[in-house]
Amino acid sequence: MDIEDLRTFVNILESLSFTRTGDKLGRTQSAISLRIKKLEDELDCKLIERDGRTMRATAQGELLRSEAVRLVEFHDRVKSSFKRKGIGGVLRLGVTDDVADGPLSSALRRFANEYPNIQIEVSVDLTQHILARLKRSAFDVAVAKVDGSHQPTRILRTEPLVWCTHLDANDQPPGVIPVVTFVDGSYPRDLMLTHLTQAYIDWRISVVSSSLSGLRAAVEAGLGVTAIAAGAIRGGLKPAPEAWRLPPLPPAQTALFAAASTTPAQEAFIEFMSASFQMA
Template structure:
């Protein structure tokens, strides 16, 4: 029977990946650099593959190291969940989370589901508003953390995910090529709207904003009805949508980033617990795939779990 992987070695492996060096990882896991190097040699011996390769003065993951990375995160996450399930000193209290509704649709089910399993005594209070309003609430101390569209010109946040921004239209309703592009977007201070309009302006493409809303449901409805074109992150694509590219006459868009805002003074235990879940869940989410069969469930979009963490209040 094969020997199991060592949890401590996997912790050190992830510390090296997250910090970018053996030296910084040694400080994080409270070991000497030689001990860290020894752990990685033993892990490579256990795997039977080289995990790191020299890259100048630093180290980079090999192909086999990249392969192990996803398994290591899942193993550590499951290990932490198992320990928390039998912890008599569980976290308690209320955690106030803010997120735009499009992020709530896509990311929150897995985040909430995992957090509820490991911290059932924590009440989650969820506020769904646009990123600008959430930043204002954070400044007033009305929220503990907020997932927002990262926009360093408007607010400070820690980037936790980067992905492509896509032009989308209805897969069942062709666009008129002789008319200005009909847009369904957020309000004027919406970063995605600004990126879309700037790209069309630079390309000399005429457009007209027909629908303005902070609600992703309203924007998606206008797109799916064939009434407008919009822009969405890759993971937010829905069945019935078609991605428009340069072949359709649409200019490329820059990638978008999701940021995490944190309230100073929040309990470190609560902060670390939720941010660890957010980082792990966002890292584990694959891009949404829009199937040809509109009745099929899109791959990469998880089913909504049942929430058991106290009462969850939602504010729209």
């Protein structure tokens, strides 16, 4: 049996229309009819019957349906696997440390299994540095926070940006809010300080860090508050008490940013990461 005959048969039973099947598969209605006739002749039975405008599978057609679906899926999976293994090259990847600390490890492991001939070079840095280097063509793909400076290729995840403090913090707010923040020029720093100022809340910078792990350590030690994406809250952190009346912040968006020039390795990674974040 021809796999395309089986694919046509499966699609007809899904759409219940020769015309819609032809549109989906890029074939004329007569070509679709010929494929079904060929399959019926080969199996020596009627597979599809009409009752007025109603179309349905015959008893023999129903028997074939599940096996046809399985064979088409197996064919496509094997073909796709060999196609993936044929893609090679070097992929230069820039990511922020919240991504490196979160879903990246397991995603890269699965990606390497599916695309063993792609060599990945990973750099971890702050969003503004990653995107600046992407603009200079230092990376093929970046996974970073959306900060308004670059147009993202694809949004991967949107989550709340939450003010956090240490686990033993009480409901009584400090007179002046100590802020643990990234280095000057970073998007989260500007966002926090702008919203605190606009809310007429007194603040001071207590700790400056160039990494998310440094931010977490300082907040866990009780040296101040910071704002991080909800998915990155763990360990000795908790949302700041509502009694502190810290201003709400816009959500954090993690996105893919791709260099202008495209390669098969780049395209494969973009599609893979998009699917990985949807499953996370």
